[in-house]
Amino acid sequence: MTLTTHAMAFDRFGAADVLAPHRVELPEPGPGQVRVRVRTAAVNPLDWKIRRGGMTELFPVPLPHVPGLEAAGVVEAVGPDVGGLGVGDEVFGRTSTGSYAAHALAEARNLVRRPHALGWAEAAVIPTAAETALRCFAYLGLERGETLLFHAAAGGVGTLALQLAAARGIRVIGTASEHNHAYVRQLGGEPVSYGEGLTERVRRLSPRGVDAAIDGAGRGGSVEASLALTGGSARVVTIVHPDEAARSGVHFSGGGGDWDFAGALAEASALHAAGFGLRLPVHRMYPLADAAAAMAESESGHVRGKVVLVVG
Structure with missing residues (x-):
């Protein structure tokens, strides 16, 4: 039976x-x-x-x-x-x-x-959130003192990524809706809003751009802004948008393996x-x-x- x-x-x-x-x-x-x-x-x-x-x-x-x-x-x-x-x-x-x-x-x-x-x-x-965050950190080779841009910082992966980054001495600028800005600050991140003018808002916090970027949003020009702020595709990873990764040349990381x-x-x-x-x-x-x-x-x-x- x-x-x-x-x-x-x-x-x-x-x-x-x-x-x-x-x-x-x-x-x-x-x-x-x-x-x-x-x-x-x-x-x-x-x-x-x-x-x-x-x-x-x-x-x-x-x-x-x-x-x-x-x-x-x-x-x-x-x-x-x-x-x-x-x-x-x-x-x-x-x-x-x-x-x-x-x-x-x-x-x-x-x-x-x-x-x-x-x-x-x-x-x-x-x-899954912890594994995704740390897998992306490893791929990007993030080190203490570097600056990471994380899109969708108030989401599940973003919430843990901000805390894990803080524990490793990594600065995080996180995109989030206005009503989530206080939450992002509580997690140790520096919030910026989505939408038009995103690149300029990030540069006001980090005039030289950022060292690496993780896209957890898949919207609002997040990959384009990441490319502009890092200076290329080598240290940009998206966890949500494989088609955009193929189009723009950034890395897509979907887990497994x-x-x-x-x-x-x-x-x-x-x-x-x-x-x-x-x-x-x-x-x-x-x-x-x-x-x-x-x-x-x-x-x-x-x-x-x-x-x-x-x-x-």
Whole structure:
């Protein structure tokens, strides 16, 4: 008899309401994997971009598809060749199967233990944002004393990027809507508004331009401004706009591969444990059954931090 578990999935591309309850096969961990009983899962922009059907070339998925990239939960089963984690361990990190589910598989190397000071909801929202920020830092070769321009500084990745940059002695100028300027300052960034005149506003803060730029916005001339302010494409990366990257010659970084995911989580956890106060706001929490509403709210673009699904 095949064991099953419950999940939210879509069997066709479309609006948020294509998400519906499904029974899926209970995943069994293979070599290097663990099965996690999911407590909380974060909603990421990539989840709804895939659901819309616009990312099939970069991120093809079979249907029905269970969304979700990251989760916090408890290790329930351990596959062969796993060291350092055991049944009952509380963990958070990237999942290999969709996290909008009661159970998910994960590569053990992509998980770390949850610090007691970090709540379940907060643990769920950190992994992808921390990995993305630090992956981009590594690609750009950012060093202490340099100036980084980050577009969409009040978003999920921006929120952690500003804090991680501050801990590394990197100055950040962050683009954000006017109502988020105070928030950007609280995170240690120097806010500027989007839109016409952006380059001039940044130069008023940094007359010689900036050393590097990360585009988390994909709008408002962010890549063009970054090219002008860095003096070329070598130290500009976009995490949202592969077509624009191809057109302008900047680097697109979409995650995946063999990058040190657990290393990023370990750095974030260490900062939190050291009292640095690393935080990523939980915008709102929804039960798993309301995943469609949670996804729609994330998709609205009016979210500070991330939306979280409470699974178990």
